[in-house]
Amino acid sequence: MTRxxxxxxxxxxxxxxxxxxxxxxxEIRRYSLTDGSLRASEFKAISPVGRVPALEIDDITIYESGAIVEYLTETRPELGLGRLPGDAERVAYLEWLGFAETQASIIASLNMQHLFMGDPTPAAPVVLKLEAARLGATLKAMERVLGAHDWLLPSGFCAADTMMGFNLFSAPYYVRMDRFENVRAYVKRIEARPAYQRARALDGVQEFYKKDFYEVPDG
Ligand SMILES: N[C@@H](CCC(=O)N[C@@H](CS)C(=O)NCC(=O)O)C(=O)O
Structure with a gap:
C-alpha cells in the first residue's frame, strides 16, 4: 500500500x-491548512511538525519532499528518474533538489505574509518587496539554465523537475512571469506531460489564493 x-x-x-x-x-489522504487536521496527534505521529508531504510506502513512512524524492529514485533506479552516486550529473541533481526548497521557502514566506497573517497583524511591505525580489532572483537563475536545455539537467527530465511542481504554479502569484520566457516554455513542457496532467487531475482545489496576482504594497 502506498499512501x-x-x-x-x-x-x-x-x-x-x-x-x-x-x-x-x-491512495491520497487529504488535509487542509486551516481546519486543524495537520495538528492532530495521529498526523503528528506521521510527520513530526505536521507538514505535507508524508509518504507511506514499502512499510516505512517518510516526510520531507527531498528525502522522499531521493528514497523513491534510489529504490527504483530502473526508472531512471534520479541521478545516483557516480552519475556525472549527481551534484547538479542534488543542487536542484536543494534549490527547489530554497525557492519554496520564499514562496512560503510570501504566502504567510499575504494570505495567512491578515488583521490585526498586517503584512510588512518591506518584507513583501524583499521576498518578491528574492523569488524573482531564483527565477532568473532558472531562466539562464533553461536557455541551454529543456529540463533542469542537460540529459533530460528527472525527479528534480518534479520538485518544481509546487514552486512554478505558486510563483506567478507574486512575480510577473513575462520576463522569464525560458521558464514559461519549461512550464508548458511540464504541462504537456501526461503524468503531470494525471497528477493535476488528482490534486484537488486550492483554497488559499483569492486573486490572480498579489502586488507589492506601497510602503
Ligand atoms: N521542507 C518540507 C516543507 C513541508 C511544508 O512546509 N509543507 C507545507 C505545505 S507546502 C505544510 O505542510 N505547511 C503546514 C504548516 O506550515 O502548518 C518539505 O519539502 O517537505
Missing amino acids: LHHIPFSRSFRILWLLEEMGLAT
Missing part, C-alpha cells in the same frame, strides 16, 4: 507528480 498525505497546491504535489511519473498507484 500520500496531501494538501492541494502544496509541496506534496511534487510527490503526487513523481509517483505518477513512476507509475506507482497511491
